[in-house]
Amino acid sequence: MTYSTALDTHSIYIHWPFCPYRCHFCPFVALASHDDFMPRYHAALCKEIKEFASKVDRKLALKTIYMGGGTPSTYPDKLLLDMSGILKDVFIFNHDIEMTIEVNPGTVRVEQFAFWRSIGINRMSVGVQSLNDKALHTLGRMQSVKDVYFLLEHAQHEFDNISVDLILGLPGVTENEWKAYLQEVVTWPIKHVSMYFLQVHEKTPLYFRVKTNELSLPKDAAVVDLYYWSRDLFISHGFTQYEVSNFAKSGYESRHNTVYWEREPYKAFGLGACSFDGSLRFQNEKNLMKYLVGVEQGNDVTVFHEQLTEKQVRLEKIMLGLRRAKGVLLDTVMNGLDSDEIEQVTIRLQRLKNHKLIAQEEGYLILTTEGLIVENEIVTQLLS
Numbered sequence: 001m002t003y004s005t006a007l008d009t010h011s012i013y014i015h016w017p018f019c020p021y022r023c024h025f026c027p028f029v030a031l032a033s034h035d036d037f038m039p040r041y042h043a044a045l046c047k048e049i050k051e052f053a054s055k056v057d058r059k060l061a062l063k064t065i066y067m068g069g070g071t072p073s074t075y076p077d078k079l080l081l082d083m084s085g086i087l088k089d090v091f092i093f094n095h096d097i098e099m100t101i102e103v104n105p106g107t108v109r110v111e112q113f114a115f116w117r118s119i120g121i122n123r124m125s126v127g128v129q130s131l132n133d134k135a136l137h138t139l140g141r142m143q144s145v146k147d148v149y150f151l152l153e154h155a156q157h158e159f160d161n162i163s164v165d166l167i168l169g170l171p172g173v174t175e176n177e178w179k180a181y182l183q184e185v186v187t188w189p190i191k192h193v194s195m196y197f198l199q200v201h202e203k204t205p206l207y208f209r210v211k212t213n214e215l216s217l218p219k220d221a222a223v224v225d226l227y228y229w230s231r232d233l234f235i236s237h238g239f240t241q242y243e244v245s246n247f248a249k250s251g252y253e254s255r256h257n258t259v260y261w262e263r264e265p266y267k268a269f270g271l272g273a274c275s276f277d278g279s280l281r282f283q284n285e286k287n288l289m290k291y292l293v294g295v296e297q298g299n300d301v302t303v304f305h306e307q308l309t310e311k312q313v314r315l316e317k318i319m320l321g322l323r324r325a326k327g328v329l330l331d332t333v334m335n336g337l338d339s340d341e342i343e344q345v346t347i348r349l350q351r352l353k354n355h356k357l358i359a360q361e362e363g364y365l366i367l368t369t370e371g372l373i374v375e376n377e378i379v380t381q382l383l384s
């Protein structure tokens with residue numbers, strides 16, 4: 001099975017897996033101490049992109065490009081310039097294209113900001129995560145608050161569209177510290193915030209450190225209270241919550257993420273990269289050497305593809321829709337159900353409405369403030 005461009009693809013993702021260190025909570029396809037492979041990996045990425053484009057009978061017009069990682073801010077300028085030339089050669093860039101690069105504090109030089117702008121990158125997503133150096137260092141992330149301020153001070157002259165990522169619930173960050181950090185964050189020259197709960201993924205060092213009681217996590221109830229406190233703070237400073245974890249000033253919602261949430265096609269390149277062509281999901285090889293050799297020999301490096309069942313598609317649409325401020329169409333929830341099932345879901349829906357966890361507006365089901373934090377349970381109730 002190969003990625004189909006029967007539906008136009010307007011978004012691409014490019015994965016840069018190299019990182020200067022490995023964070024203990026990281027579940028991503030990321031490689032520390034592999035920088036020697038950067039030129040070879042770059043060549044493979046370019047080959048993968050060119051081969052994909054050569055198989056499409058037209059030039060695809062892109063509306064978003066996302067360079068994620070890993071730490072794409074470590075992409076050497078000369079190689080990135082080469083990559084940008086190839087992208088402009090094989091694709092059409094829409095005039096209002098959103099081109100994002102993920103940047104980690106402590107990995108940038110001042111000259112890079114102007115360089116990135118010169119090749120068309122117009123959005124930065126900065127992995128701030130926390131302003132507590134000690135808590136970050138405990139988790140293997142070697143950046144400092146100074147790095148964050150250095151980055152923002154210089155980036156703001158080139159970038160109007162800056163987003164920051166924050167992690168709520170890190171061990172070692174007190175409630176008062178978090179509140180003080182956020183009072184600073186809302187004064188920064190940023191247009192977007194992604195605030196995620198710390199996830200403890202199996203097989204990560206964090207997982208073992210928590211399992212062996214070397215680290216203890218804050219209580220769930222306290223983290224939930226902080227989520228609501230933070231949400232109110234962002235809203236009172238002009239951000240709109242447009243998704244459970246995402247807040248933006250008007251007009252600065254992430255267009256690339258919206259492609260994922262709307263289940264539009266996107267083609268991804270690189271190690272372990274995941275694509276969706278509107279029907280099938282694909283994942284590339286996650287082993288660096290197998291990926292490199294595979295691309296170099298002209299082989300398909302897809303190692304996994306999956307066709308979702310109608311039931312899975314419905315579930316995905318409900319989950320993605322409910323996480324967003326605009327909600328999910330009631331018709332989507334009821335789609336494909338027989339009359340008994342519709343009756344059951346209607347009863348459960350009424351129960352959720354009575355508990356003020358969900359509201360209905362103009363045919364859309366929308367989570368209430370109370371419902372935001374129990375989204376998973378609501379989806380389960382709607383589907384069971």
Ligand code: SF4
Binds near residue numbers: 019030
């Ligand atoms: S910087 Fe990001 S991608 Fe790299 S190891 Fe840390 S969390 Fe993972």
